[in-house]
Amino acid sequence: MACAMVVNVREFDPSKDRESVEAVERICEVGLSGKVSLFTDLQGDPICRVRNSPTFLMLVAQIGQETVGMIRGCIKTVTCGKKRNKLPIYTKLAYILGLRVSPNHRRMGIGLKLVQRMEEWFRGNGAEYAYMATEKDNVASVKLFTHKCGYNKFRTPCILINPVYAHPLKTFSNKITIIPLAPHDAEFLYRNKFATTEFFPRDVDAVLTNHLTLGTFLAVPRASFWADTWPGSARFLADPPSSWALLSVWNCKDVFTLQVKGASRVKKTLAKTTRLLDKALPWLRLPSIPNFFKPFGFHFLYGLGGEGPEAHKMVRALCAFAHNLAKDRGCQVVATEGSSREPLRCAIPHWKRFSCDEDLWCIKRLGEDYSDGSLGDWTKSPPGFSIFVDPREV
Template sequence: MREYDPNRDRERVEEVERICEVGPSGKLCIFTDLLGDPICRVRHSPSFLMLVAEIGDEIVGMIRGCIKTITCGNSNRHLPVYAKVAYILGLRVSPSHRRMGIGLKLVHRMEAWFRDNGAEYSYMATENDNLASVKLFTDKCGYTKFRTPSILVNPVFAHRLTLSPKVKIIHLTPSQAETIYRRRFATTEFFPRDIDAVLNNKLSIGTFLAVPDSATWQGTDHFLSDPPKSWAILSIWNSKELFTLQVRGASRVKRTLAKTTRVVDKALPFLRLPSFPDFFRPFGFHFMYGIGGEGPEAVKMVKSLCDFAHNVAKERDCGAVVTEVSGQEPLRFGIPHWKMLSCPEDLWCIKRLGEDYSDGSVGDWTKSPPRISIFVDPREV
């Protein structure tokens, strides 16, 4: 097992990815094309590593990991309590070399790198029904089931959505967005300490604030000291530049029905039918992150922001708009999505790596109850 070398490993790693992405027979599955960059999903993280497992000249497995500093759960404080946390993703083992302990060895080697770099916790995400992955991490690696956020996917239709005339949408500068996020959301679970790096990243399309149409924008300080009765905020990340997705396993009947909706929508656009995009070919998506808001009309404000994000994605030729929020997030009711494409419970598992903590009063975060909101870092989508 060794560190990934792009010059000698890229093609062999891509081959293992293709072999591993074989979905269950008769079911719809989503396949990922990393566009020739196996580390694209961690490249923008503060610190990252990719390991490969090799037997002779054959690569038989790989794993990716990254480290960042985030807010950990402590509902009794008004100030953020930070912890250095590691994230595991993209664990793959060639089907011909499974049940040989390769996956377990890759996880242990990655955790050693985490510890060497001061990480206090390690976590990973997987589908609830991925029993092999869940069993590996919970039974053999010492992880516990931690959070079950919802992945919400909304197609980008052939027509623009009409925005509410009662809502004004303001495009914030990265500096303005950082100030609002740090003042209002810094205690949200998994909030990244380097939010400024996220907002200033070239893949961050922008941050948008929704306020009543009657409200006037007089700058960040005025907004924070005297916010409108209701408001909402979200940021958009351009995942299309990193990788594409494709739905496979659909029957000919389903493909035909989907195509029919597009044909009818194109012929009769004034009906504004919710046609099904061509997800059976590779498509890109935008990821909405940092969703938050306050007030009795906050859900409606979020709905307007999501409609705005849909139109931005349409202009950039994306197939979908995606987000991930806590299952207890009240604002999720304002996020449009298709149930057939979404995942109501994405499973996050976590492990405590050491005994030394940045703040001993936090206790063991792995045993803390879920909080209302969660901040999903777009650099790890």
């Protein structure tokens, strides 16, 4: 009678596991709603996608001396609702990402064992909820978390991706002024305007001062008083212009790169043709396709929001500004993620081919909710119009 294989799950040891983890990553390509197949290069740091979180852990699964899977997790405090006086209600939230199982070792319960061990660590560190993100069409992942691990489908944000062209985009500088904000000014604006948004991190100051945040930018009408002087966020909010918008830029390029795999020679040729035409006829501003078939970096836009009847125009100007920043820094893509109900979503330029209308976030209650009791069970709450996507978990 054959002996069952023993799966050992333990904490990742960079001195022993780096090469074997990278090998598993290389054979576990991920897709985007079945549209493209991506390979993620973590640039020699398997923990890079959670390293900037306040508390994090990586586990590996081994059979004998062979690494067959891994999982990453982090914990932070976020907004999960608001009180009647519009103050935020915070909860300790855990996030699962980077679950990988070698193709030759799937359907053996390894993924389930990794998730269960990670949840034990979450509970031991006081997390009240855990959530994960996956593609809605990833049947195996959805089944694992919803059928076997007790997670509920919770939110369906959209991922919006726009290529970076060889030419700069217009920022409407004759009508709109874009103001770079110091981290303390950006924090003041975020805490005063967006702190009750779901998933807003209590330590947003740590995000804004992180070396990967390239800046926070505020768009205002050029004719407004604020276009010529900046006395600080407090005075700005005391008398804001009729419309404004802001966003922050996170540099994912310095964390990991992506590469499209499996594209046909015809598609590669067509993509190259668009780049050649754009280079030869730059005044036409043709929508060329960057070279996604070699490792490429991208910038992630977070904290996007605004107010007023012209906020959509402000967002478009900010996205053009972010595009040009990415172009200057050698990135091939600008991406963002937000609620599918976000009012400003239609102002964000993106290519539908590369984007995802409905990502899937699943959530699980790990223990009692230790907030003030006015919220109840967050897993049963209806979605709001906006969510705050933490760039540390991209």
